[in-house]
Amino acid sequence: MSDLVEGRVVRVDAKVCHVELGDEVLLAAPRGALFEGLAGVKNPIAVGDQVRLDPRSDPLALVEVLPRRNWLSRVASSHDPREQVLAANVDQLLVFASVAHPKFSSNRTDRILAACQWHGIPAVLVLNKIDLDKKGLTAELRATYESVPVPILETCAVDGRGLDELKELLRDKVTVLYGPSGAGKSTTLNAIQPGLGLKVGKISRHWEQGRHTTTHSRLIPLEQGGWVIDTPGIRVFRLHGVKKDQIRDLFPEFVRVQGRCKYPNCTHDHEPECAVLDALEEGAIANTRYMSYLEMLVEAAPDDFAYDDEEDEEDDALE
Ligand SMILES: Nc1nc2c(ncn2[C@@H]2O[C@H](COP(=O)(O)OP(=O)(O)O)[C@@H](O)[C@H]2O)c(=O)[nH]1
Ligand SMILES: [Mg+2]
Ligand SMILES: [Zn+2]
Incomplete structure (x- = not known):
């Protein structure tokens, strides 16, 4: 295995990846094993991945995806709840x-x-x-x-x-x-x-x-x-794997004030003595940002405490 070579994926097509190796771009076919045991992930290889290729194989085989530093992903579509790595x-x-x-x-x-x-x-x-x-x-x-x-x-x-x-x-x-x-x-x-x-x-x-x-x-x-x-024209970007109670932490201007809400798990939706609603009223938080938050809150996967059903059929009904 030591003679595998390492490259970076610059494009992913249906059956073949374009991999940059030194100053050339080669076509490589992902090994079937990469598509096994994906556990809710739609695509095992994404643009930007560092990968290992077997230079002796013909056609050239992509055998391994190296651990990622980070990645951007979303829910694949309203009909496909899997994670799509972009x-x-x-x-x-x-x-x-x-x-x-x-x-x-x-x-x-x-x-x-x-x-x-x-x-x-x-x-x-x-x-x-x-x-x-x-x-x-x-x-x-x-x-x-x-x-x-x-x-x-x-x-x-x-x-x-x-x-x-x-x-x-x-x-x-x-x-x-x-x-x-x-x-x-x-x-x-x-x-x-x-x-x-x-x-x-x-x-x-x-x-x-x-x-x-x-x-x-x-x-x-x-x-x-x-x-x-x-990235190609993505119409709706839905976060994958985020629970309802985690959305509020993705709005930095909420994070700065929400420690002052009366309830520690305040959803900033209807609760009394809510610091986010106060900031909204004072104009310190923009109305458009708050509206975006509410929409994401409605469609997000329920948190573990309230439900244990992973299906998000409700989301589809909203489209
Ligand atoms: N007035 C104006 N038109 C622009 C500007 N930037 C792009 N366009 C026009 O917007 C249209 C779409 O641009 P395009 O680059 O294809 O958008 P893309 O789909 O985001 O890649 C083209 O007709 C461009 O000429 C801009 O700064 N001002
Ligand atoms: Mg374009
Ligand atoms: Zn609140």
Whole structure:
């Protein structure tokens, strides 16, 4: 076994993985054993995984996935409760959002920020298309997210504002780029690294949503050093494995005050003398953040004390 070679997965297709080994990318077929005993995990291999290959096998076999430093995952779909690993061994995640076209979604943003808290992945909020902001929404969003706090970068991919800073942020790091289709991820990457040639989608006027031009999640090398993981248009991000009573700890601005709630296990929903509800009333906690919290609370798996049924059929009924 000592002559196995180690590489990094840069793309995962249905039957084959693209693995970077030195300065080449090779196709490798995962061994069947990797798909056994997965215990609720949909995919055994994700982009960013360090893996071992058997160089003597033909076709080249991927035989082992090395332990991960961290990973980002979600519930696979509303019909599939398994954990879907989206990326492994990452340094940070950019929550890429546009202030308009498509419209900014607090719910989407807060879900991914909570996921980053859960997985211990540092997050930065990128507010793109600031050229289209006619109503001062950028300033409003800045105030909301600074109160969390989340670092914020304002960009405009068409006139270049903020792109130098963004480029510095990406240097020598493995960064997951997450955001709705049409927010400007490909345009921004192309501007940062001309020659990358990522396809840019046309916004469909009817839906105000970009077309899904990115189909696979991939690890893209940057000339300046570092990698970007472009995730395909994920519509709903549901956290996997988080219990109801753990959601409140994924909102840092709640964590700062919730020690003063009357009940130590306060859900900040209806309880009397709730410090989070007080902060909400005073405007110290943003209403949009609180609404996102409530929605996640409703759909999360019940905690161990209240139920022992793992099924989440209720979630499906809500869709
Ligand atoms: N006005 C404006 N349009 C932008 C900006 N960034 C991207 N776009 C446009 O938004 C559309 C979708 O961009 P794209 O990069 O494909 O988004 P992606 O789906 O996130 O990769 C394209 O028509 C871009 O030209 C920006 O900062 N301002
Ligand atoms: Mg794109
Ligand atoms: Zn409370």
